[in-house]
Amino acid sequence: MNRVIHPIEQESFRRLRARLDTSGFPPLTRAVVERVVHSSADLEYAADLVMDEAQLERAHAALHTGAPVVADVEMVAAGITRRETVCRLREARSGPGLTRSAHAVRLAYEEVGPGAVWVIGCAPTALEELLTLDVSPALVIGLPVGFVGAAESKAALRESGLPAVSNVSEKGGSAVAAAALNALLYHPVSTEETL
Template identity: 55%
Template structure:
């Protein structure tokens, strides 16, 4: 997917790269970090995107091969414009399971989605720590086998612990270390994986819909 990059975006990346040099990073790691910084206009994000190149390449390969993308929030789905996503809150029976088991709706949605989503899907949690906690529980039980987990929930309660557990799980993952995170970060990571042209030494975005 190629496009004519808007001059505003070209200039934005020029400014970003004049303030932040990430050429030492592997290509996809750099692309993800730069896109998060570009999306947030906050260069401090560069050191807070925790991942590795192998995990990113596995997630990118899965996405480009048509693997299902499962997300915790409709805003994440809305931000990934090049393809459809499954939103766990839209799984049939979410409200009923949440009430019966004392779960949040996000956690209930992850549990229900895991029953039908095949191995090799990409899962993204940008909002709800409880969704990430349930995802990790299911993965540990062998009920979920993701190609990549983008786990960047935001919040003062449970987010730090859930992301630390993700990093300790051994799953291929992208996370952030502290309370910061959220939908924009999750969207930026996913769009970087989908749109980055790895043959371009400048890592020019190839998003046909424009920047996230």
């Protein structure tokens, strides 16, 4: 099913590309960078995001063959427009040394097992918990936001060797995490260009 692109979105991307040259990025990296910048109106993401095109290609293939998608919070899940997601925050409970977000990751992993795409845009503790599990993900989009633990959890993700999209700074959030995933969902399976 082809996605209908609203004229406002087309104009927004035209303006984005007039202000930011993304032509040097490989196709999926470009798609993620542009979608994240579009969702945040923050051109600095172009230099702040960290990802690998080969990992994105494998994740793109996994998504388009039905890999489950897990979101850390409902705001991330709500922003993912072309796929049902697993989000277990409502059932999760906090306890000694365990935040609700971390427990939600455990619950989701029990449901989906290995091979999922994980989208974490809110809680650094969710990303930290994910790194303690043997998730064998197709991809981890780790873009939690905050002054406590966000940059550190993303650095740990990059050091883990897991296939990932992250960023270096404390910036992030539900909208940009969902945008990064949507970029992979919207990108066609063929090599054609897309918004």
